[in-house]
Amino acid sequence: MTVRHFIDTQDFTAAELLQLIDLTLLLKEADRQGCTPKLLEGASLAMIFEEPSTRTRVSFEVAMAELGGHALYLKPGEIHLGVRESLADTARVLSRMVDVIMARTLKHATILGLAAEAIVPVINGLTDYNHPTQVVCDVLTMMEHMPAGKRLQDLRVTFVGDATNVLSSLMLICTRLGMHFTHAAPVKYQPPAAWRAMAEANCRASGGTLTITDDVVSAVRDADFVYTDLWWWVGQEDEIPERRAAFMPVYQVNAELLRHAPAHCKFMHCLPASRGVEVTDEVMDGPQSIVYDQSENRLHVEKGLLVWLVYPRLKRPSAELRAYHAARVQAFLEQGSLWS
Numbered sequence: 001m002t003v004r005h006f007i008d009t010q011d012f013t014a015a016e017l018l019q020l021i022d023l024t025l026l027l028k029e030a031d032r033q034g035c036t037p038k039l040l041e042g043a044s045l046a047m048i049f050e051e052p053s054t055r056t057r058v059s060f061e062v063a064m065a066e067l068g069g070h071a072l073y074l075k076p077g078e079i080h081l082g083v084r085e086s087l088a089d090t091a092r093v094l095s096r097m098v099d100v101i102m103a104r105t106l107k108h109a110t111i112l113g114l115a116a117e118a119i120v121p122v123i124n125g126l127t128d129y130n131h132p133t134q135v136v137c138d139v140l141t142m143m144e145h146m147p148a149g150k151r152l153q154d155l156r157v158t159f160v161g162d163a164t165n166v167l168s169s170l171m172l173i174c175t176r177l178g179m180h181f182t183h184a185a186p187v188k189y190q191p192p193a194a195w196r197a198m199a200e201a202n203c204r205a206s207g208g209t210l211t212i213t214d215d216v217v218s219a220v221r222d223a224d225f226v227y228t229d230l231w232w233w234v235g236q237e238d239e240i241p242e243r244r245a246a247f248m249p250v251y252q253v254n255a256e257l258l259r260h261a262p263a264h265c266k267f268m269h270c271l272p273a274s275r276g277v278e279v280t281d282e283v284m285d286g287p288q289s290i291v292y293d294q295s296e297n298r299l300h301v302e303k304g305l306l307v308w309l310v311y312p313r314l315k316r317p318s319a320e321l322r323a324y325h326a327a328r329v330q331a332f333l334e335q336g337s338l339w340s
Ligand code: CP
Pocket: 052, 053, 054, 055, 056, 057, 126, 134, 270, 271, 272
């Protein structure tokens, strides 16, 4: 069977992404009634983390457990990942032992290197370029909080802040699905031409729209969802004064900014958040915030994604075949010579 990786939502059609969301919704309903089917019984997930994580780690590990499988947490220093062993060898060896690999890597090239050699699905759990599992979860959350009378293609999503890996992914999935996406940021922190070109190509195919502006008030005026992310990340500590000066106070999502948005507008954040920096407590904890629904949906999306990629690849032997092998091993053990 051909292996399919989940590295970038651009590798999937709009229909495929919506199919993944439909599957996720079925699994979420089953979860709500305590009936998650054990579709991945006996399956193993290797989780490689080059950076810390709360949501990604916990959601994948719990998803595997609830589906009847098992997850292994692998961090640098405990496995050979491009140190003492090539990335290709790590991918080939893990592929012989587990059914799926999820990796959070510092560099996008690392996940591409793993996927190039793995013969089991590789899932991108965030790189310096993108965060595709997060944004599938975000679209699902938007569908659940869609204003009355609107369809997905009517939704207006405004991302305020730095052109992060989450921005790139959100811009690409929204435009692929025919939504109307706006990014508001100082010119220096707007997305590079290559990202814009991909999003514009998506819009031509889907009927979506892309707006990039430094005028944050006009950007939120028609927004159904206002989304933000951290203004700096690990490795950008030297840039903090410059970044803070560029974004604060104009691009902070606070009650004053949300007064310019429609009353029904919801606030989203992939988390972790720096409260008091890119968003105030008042907004994070206020009635427009859906950030914890968004976090919970990571669990449901990971389940959908794991089932989607792994279930069709699992062997499902008949009861007779299982019994045949169990009896053979049992007969061997009953010879009694093993420990005598
Ligand atoms: N949103 C997200 O990926 O969170 P973690 O960094 O905690 O995994």
